[in-house]
Amino acid sequence: MAKMFQSNILLTISADMGGWELFQNSLWPMIQGGIKYTIPLTLISFVLGLSIALIIAIMRLSNRKYFTFPARAFVSAIRGTPLLVQLSIIFYGLGSIGLTIDPFPSAIIAFSLNVGAYASEIIRASILSIPKGQWEASQTIGMSYSQALRRIILPQATRVSIPPLSNTFISLVKDTSLASLILVTELFRKAQEIAARTYDFMLLYIEAAILYWIICFVLSIIQDRVEARLERHIAR
Amino acid sequence: MFLSVKGLTKAFGELEVLKDINLDIEEGNILAIIGPSGSGKTTLLRCLNVLEVPNKGEFTFDDGFKVNFDKPMRKKEITELRRKSGMVFQSYNLFPHKTALENVTEGPLIVQKRPKSEVIELAENILNKVGLGDKMNLYPHQLSGGQQQRVGIARALAIKPQLMLFDEPTSALDPELVGEVLKVIKDLANEGWTMAIVTHELKFAEQVSDQVIFMDEGQIVEQGPPEAVLRSPQKERTQQFLKRILNPE
Numbered sequence A: 001m002a003k004m005f006q007s008n009i010l011l012t013i014s015a016d017m018g019g020w021e022l023f024q025n026s027l028w029p030m031i032q033g034g035i036k037y038t039i040p041l042t043l044i045s046f047v048l049g050l051s052i053a054l055i056i057a058i059m060r061l062s063n064r065k066y067f068t069f070p071a072r073a074f075v076s077a078i079r080g081t082p083l084l085v086q087l088s089i090i091f092y093g094l095g096s097i098g099l100t101i102d103p104f105p106s107a108i109i110a111f112s113l114n115v116g117a118y119a120s121e122i123i124r125a126s127i128l129s130i131p132k133g134q135w136e137a138s139q140t141i142g143m144s145y146s147q148a149l150r151r152i153i154l155p156q157a158t159r160v161s162i163p164p165l166s167n168t169f170i171s172l173v174k175d176t177s178l179a180s181l182i183l184v185t186e187l188f189r190k191a192q193e194i195a196a197r198t199y200d201f202m203l204l205y206i207e208a209a210i211l212y213w214i215i216c217f218v219l220s221i222i223q224d225r226v227e228a229r230l231e232r233h234i235a236r
Numbered sequence B: 001m002f003l004s005v006k007g008l009t010k011a012f013g014e015l016e017v018l019k020d021i022n023l024d025i026e027e028g029n030i031l032a033i034i035g036p037s038g039s040g041k042t043t044l045l046r047c048l049n050v051l052e053v054p055n056k057g058e059f060t061f062d063d064g065f066k067v068n069f070d071k072p073m074r075k076k077e078i079t080e081l082r083r084k085s086g087m088v089f090q091s092y093n094l095f096p097h098k099t100a101l102e103n104v105t106e107g108p109l110i111v112q113k114r115p116k117s118e119v120i121e122l123a124e125n126i127l128n129k130v131g132l133g134d135k136m137n138l139y140p141h142q143l144s145g146g147q148q149q150r151v152g153i154a155r156a157l158a159i160k161p162q163l164m165l166f167d168e169p170t171s172a173l174d175p176e177l178v179g180e181v182l183k184v185i186k187d188l189a190n191e192g193w194t195m196a197i198v199t200h201e202l203k204f205a206e207q208v209s210d211q212v213i214f215m216d217e218g219q220i221v222e223q224g225p226p227e228a229v230l231r232s233p234q235k236e237r238t239q240q241f242l243k244r245i246l247n248p249e
């Protein structure tokens, strides 16, 4: 059903259209790719990624080697290899050894792991930025490590980490375009499909660029608002 | 005898910061700790609260509870030791994301799991006592230094400790705010709290304390009643220190 709908739209686009007409007619399919794939891919991967990041950050802050070592190895491996290669391993690599995962979930896995690694460094740094006196005050009123972490340190660290995490989020929006290479029909894949029919690469890719720019522009406005609001609550 | 400290030793790496400290604190007494910078006053308080784990020594409490630091501490011992004392920090260390009231209720409510209505009543009483009845719902950054330190005192009192520890509670304050904090501490003294106070306020130490110890280079050089230690010190190092504090050049 979705496939038919998609090819119907492509049918309304042909190689002999004028530039402006092509621009207009491609707009909706691309926006659809954005709504159906780019945005869900970003949101789901970000939420999963943050959960991974929190676990990794806490593991790295431990003083036990069997926690810190795997966490460091994970961060190092993810940061040390290209996202495109990771995507390819999960989709094409695993597929070739009989472990086939659909394009969309493959993309979710790759992006979540990626956000997990990068955001874990941000979360770790924000936890470390909270003054030692906050841990000590928690201890003196009898809190355990996990109580202090949950009730005193993390709420403050969250405020510190929101600006850098918003940057991660905006990068993720753009990175999701890589999912086009494993056949997820997100925004950029739509542009590629249309361009393959019309050969108007310049027009269509600029159109895609503009759409990404608009999404990120809106996000950065939201980011500024949130930061201005949080500023008042960060104590030093 | 509320607490008896024997042979307390603490080193940071090579640096011996406390060398064989012996000290008794009587129930209801106030101990003032004075001494030059770096002499180990803060470290001594932090050891009493196990924010630093001593290397050697022994604490004996009047209820029979005893901790020996020659062997590694058990978690239960740390918890029990912490439960006995409340700590007031030089830099307050209030929780910035919680109101004055929440700072005070956090310990009894979250750690001690006492019933909420009882804890709120307790916290309100304590905040009233330290003169902050009308500021309970403000956040630390909305309070003056003196008010913040009084919240710090209230937070420590709320866990119902048997011993209150103060580390230079007024030295981060503007001079005009020192009085309001000292007054709260004097009120606690009148109520019969057992306290150990590191301070540079010699006049205050003399007024409020039952016992003064003068520390230098990790050792207790001189101890005794305030008149003796502060008015007619026997040891040369104490005399020099007092002279320096009383007539700073």
Ligand SMILES: Nc1ncnc2c1ncn2[C@@H]1O[C@H](COP(=O)(O)OP(=O)(O)OP(=O)(O)O)[C@@H](O)[C@H]1O
Pocket (backbone or CB within 6 Å): B012, B015, B017, B035, B036, B037, B038, B039, B040, B041, B042, B043, B044
């Ligand atoms: N965590 C630590 N690691 C290493 N050295 C430390 C540590 N804490 C304190 N010291 C050292 O221990 C010595 C005693 O410090 P302490 O803070 O107890 O002194 P103090 O008497 O409270 O001084 P002040 O009046 O300046 O507060 C100092 O030489 C200090 O540098």
Ligand SMILES: [Mg+2]
Pocket (backbone or CB within 6 Å): B041, B042, B043, B167
């Ligand atoms: Mg000190």
